[in-house]
Amino acid sequence: MTKTVNLDHVTIRFGSYTAVDNVDLSIAGGEFFSFLGPSGCGKTTLLRCISGFVEPTAGRVLIGGKDMRGIGPNKRPTALIFQNLALFPLMSVADNIAFPLEVRGVSKRDRRRRADQLLELIALAGQGDKKVQELSGGQRQRVAIARALAVEPDILLLDEPLSALDLKLRQHMRTELRAIQKQVGLTFIYITHDQGEALIMSDRVAVMSAGVIEQIDVPAAIYDRPRTSFVASFVGETNALHGKVGAQEDDVVALDLPSGRRVFGLAGGNRRYRPGDACTIFIRPEQLKLATAESFNRLPASVIDIEFEGSTRHIRLEAEEAQLRLTLMNEGTPASLAPGDRLELSFDPEIASVLPSGPMAKA
Amino acid sequence: MGKLFAGVAHRHGLGVAIFIGSAMTLWLFVLVVLPQIAMVTQSFRFNLPPAEQGGPADVWTLSNYAYFIFGNGDGLNSVDLWVLARTIGVALFVTIIDLCICYPIAFILAHSAKGMSARLIVLGLIVPFWVNEILRAFAFRILFGTTGMINETGMALGLWDVPFDFIRANVALYAGLAYAYILLMIFPIYNAVEALDHNQIEAARDMGASWLQVHRRVVLPFAKGGLASGATMVFMLTAGALAAPQILGGPSSLWFTQLVYQWFNDALNWPRGSAYAIILLVVCMALVLLGMRVFKVPFGAIGK
Structure with a gap:
């Protein structure tokens, strides 16, 4: 029973x-x-x-x-x-x-x-x-x-x-x-x-x-689909970038980062933001990609260091006054990245959450 | 022994080892073993005037022990035998009373009382023992006397009309003895119960055990060593008590230690007094060992 x-x-x-x-x-x-x-x-x-x-x-x-x-x-x-x-x-x-x-x-x-x-x-x-x-x-x-x-x-x-x-x-x-x-x-x-x-x-x-x-x-x-900053940062690894809301259409939010660059993500918890709201966009390390010619939602970054972990490589980067982590699967090709390299990242707006800046879990 | 000494010397230095070693030896050998040997030897001798000591009449004898059992030869020495039986019986009774009183106190102290209330309980237990043992016994006498506080209160409340003679009924004696060694019961039990993981109690409760079952199946088996340790001390000390029975005992009831005292001090028959003391010791030890066998307590648990 x-x-x-x-x-x-x-x-x-x-x-x-x-x-x-x-x-x-x-x-x-x-x-x-x-x-x-x-x-x-x-x-x-x-x-x-x-x-x-x-x-x-x-x-x-x-x-x-x-x-x-x-x-x-x-x-x-x-x-x-x-x-x-x-x-x-x-x-x-x-x-x-x-x-x-x-x-x-x-x-x-x-x-x-x-x-x-x-x-x-x-x-x-x-x-x-x-x-x-x-x-x-x-x-x-x-x-x-x-x-x-x-x-x-x-x-x-x-x-x-x-x-x-x-x-x-x-x-x-x-x-x-x-x-x-x-x-x-x-x-x-x-x-x-x-x-x-x-x-x-x-x-x-x-x-x-x-x-x-x-x-x-x-x-x-x-x-x-974390609904709060706390959940986004407590559950799993994540990258957090702070910015201000530029505009919102349906669930898609345009966020202006400190550099003035605009990125797109989904409004967490179906929230409605007003332009100017302080928000954070959360992107998982494995969902960041190296940008290709046709990618949009781009983010220029520079490599700090690279950790090799067998099946994956963890790459620490600097972008938008923050440190980011990028996880790449080891696909057998030798690593072409080195500390100091400049590159461009991109991510799918569908998997990035824009949440009100609030208390985050300590990592 | 040598290994133990070397170990202590290695860890704390030779000076400390020598001090501990000699203090222990002095304590055990000079203050415990030697007097006991003297008592045992003496108990097998006749009580002779100084002039005849070392003379032809000064030989080994069992007469002091025989006197305890047969008296002066006509049948059994029922008076002394009865005093011993009664002493042992009452000591057992007092031990059980103390177990019943102290187990709940020790348990509450270890698992429920916190901070201030725990400290107050401990103070309340310890402070009365700053008062001298004889004074405490007299305090019980006053408390239980015919015009004492208990009788006065009882009569004022209309519970009884004629003063009850607690002294003659030995109620005062039992209470005084039970109180005298209460700390020696509480602290061993407290030590044992305190080591019990509180989760075990909650787990048992959660699984549907009543409070009685929690104690019977979880706490008591865990605390067995402490209970045995406390019970042994209380029993031994109660059976060997002298002040409380002297002061609180009824006029017609003797404690076995009073017999020992009389042989030594009134009859000036040291060999017979020694024999009586040895009898008390042996009977008590035999009972303790028997109790440990019955309750399946390993000897090492007493030291916990």
């Missing part, structure tokens, strides 16, 4: 500090939904609020349409996976997994059967009698998931569960988590500061900053 989660204008304050500011969204049953944001943006507080450890100062949390106010974490149909997993070190793997059943008074035999079932699901069959410490990081991760699934919750809440793993394992677990979610069909609510995790696994992503939701969208739209 899956249930929707509705956050109805939720605000959480600690004293005078507002950790979560008027968050209003709804998560569909069976969805893999991520909250993405830097540390301290309020995402963990929000998760603790859904799980019942924190009550909202204002607003409501509804799970399956039912108001959760006053209902403790042990009575909610949610299971929380902690950042450090919080497995019980003195219990065996099977006892850990069966703990939620034990506290509900399920018989020893049924507990064992369910634990074996779950061990099978997480590909640890036959390892139930081991101590938690005898397992590897990835295995513990899976045990924590199995324990959370033991009582068949409607919603699984995950608080950066992969952050303690090394890079290789983390990449592997992303795929695995997604596969488990597809298999059990539950609603997953996932907290992370790692955009890679959020983009790869999620059906939808909510980007948070300073307690506020900046954008909720499918991963591709978060990356390709």
